Amino acid sequence: MTIDVSDFSAYPHRHLLGIEGLFPHEISFLLDRSESYVDQNRQADKKKSTLRGRTIINLFFENSTRTRTSFELAGKRLGADVINMSVATSAIKKGETLIDTAMTLNAMHPDVLVVRHPDSGAAKLLSEKVNCAVISGGDGRHEHPTQALLDALTIRRRRGDLAGLQVAICGDVLHSRVARSNIHLLNTMGARVRLIAPRTLIPDSIERMGVEVFYDMKEGLQDCDIVMMLRLQKERMQTSFFPSVREYFHFFGLDYEKLSVTKPDALIMHPGPMNRGVEIDSEVADDYGRSVIREQVEMGVAVRMACLEVLGLPREIDDSTVRNL
Numbered sequence: 362m363t364i365d366v367s368d369f370s371a372y373p374h375r376h377l378l379g380i381e382g383l384f385p386h387e388i389s390f391l392l393d394r395s396e397s398y399v400d401q402n403r404q405a406d407k408k409k410s411t412l413r414g415r416t417i418i419n420l421f422f423e424n425s426t427r428t429r430t431s432f433e434l435a436g437k438r439l440g441a442d443v444i445n446m447s448v449a450t451s452a453i454k455k456g457e458t459l460i461d462t463a464m465t466l467n468a469m470h471p472d473v474l475v476v477r478h479p480d481s482g483a484a485k486l487l488s489e490k491v492n493c494a495v496i497s498g499g500d501g502r503h504e505h506p507t508q509a510l511l512d513a514l515t516i517r518r519r520r521g522d523l524a525g526l527q528v529a530i531c532g533d534v535l536h537s538r539v540a541r542s543n544i545h546l547l548n549t550m551g552a553r554v555r556l557i558a559p560r561t562l563i564p565d566s567i568e569r570m571g572v573e574v575f576y577d578m579k580e581g582l583q584d585c586d587i588v589m590m591l592r593l594q595k596e597r598m599q600t601s602f603f604p605s606v607r608e609y610f611h612f613f614g615l616d617y618e619k620l621s622v623t624k625p626d627a628l629i630m631h632p633g634p635m636n637r638g639v640e641i642d643s644e645v646a647d648d649y650g651r652s653v654i655r656e657q658v659e660m661g662v663a664v665r666m667a668c669l670e671v672l673g674l675p676r677e678i679d680d681s682t683v684r685n686l
């Protein structure tokens with residue numbers, strides 16, 4: 362299918378709450394639009410006026426460096442007014458609920474709300490209460506759609522196409538919204554996904570998502586094109602999932618020995634923030650012949666510009682085509 366990247370009706374949804382349910386041509390459209398911003402972001406003058414007069418509110422209930430900063434940069438580079446709501450200094454600290462906060466912000470007529478929240482489904486709930494577009498910046502263990510899009514853009518620029526690639530997603534899959542969004546996106550675009558982790562960090566029945574599961578790094582990494590490492594999310598662990606960090610690194614930390622079984626040019630990815638010496642060896646993370654971790658961050662700004670542009674401008678939306686996204 363040929364995609365007209367100037368025709369925003371190619372993404373016929375009010376929100377971006379997840380990757381699940383998106384069609385391949387809708388994902389390709391967002392990636393193609395993102396691509397057009399990569400060069401612009403490398404120029405001295407990075408500013409456009411596409412979203413002049415529009416208001417974007419970043420509402421982050423969890424810490425973030427990459428996602429919050431890149432949404433802010435993306436909005437500003439498109440000429441929008443961007444407000445970062447600090448939960449620490451907001452009325453949420455006085456007990457205001459998510460819904461009341463959303464209704465309050467809605468009364469100020471924002472055009473896009475970007476939300477990160479520790480609870481799965483929070484972004485969807487919010488989208489049902491406000492009049493503007495909502496983009497999820499990550500909700501609980503559910504999804505982190507713009508992370509999967511920026512990962513896909515990074516891979517596509519290096520490999521040309523996602524279809525047919527063998528991608529290994531390794532580590533704390535149980536707590537990872539990044540893994541879930543990437544599984545949906547990679548499967549939709551024709552890649553094959555393997556998950557590699559200790560049994561305790563693999564969700565029950567995850568095979569139903571169309572993935573292969575391995576409990577040994579060297580078995581799972583065999584001939585892979587792409588290795589995506591995941592952060593060990595200790596802040597979401599109420600019990601012990603492995604004996605010690607030292608043992609975890611020994612069996613599941615990415616080092617040159619484990620990498621030796623992948624394709625020789627396999628790309629190394631990590632969404633950040635990284636725990637060096639826990640899920641990834643420092644030398645491997647900084648091996649810029651193979652590690653594209655910094656490129657992922659760069660692509661994050663381009664992807665978020667595309668998403669803000671598509672969702673922040675007024676569009677005719679045919680309700681019969683909206684699949685609750």
Ligand code: CP
Binds near residue numbers: 428499508632
């Ligand atoms: N990858 C990612 O979501 O990073 P932040 O938590 O810094 O936003």
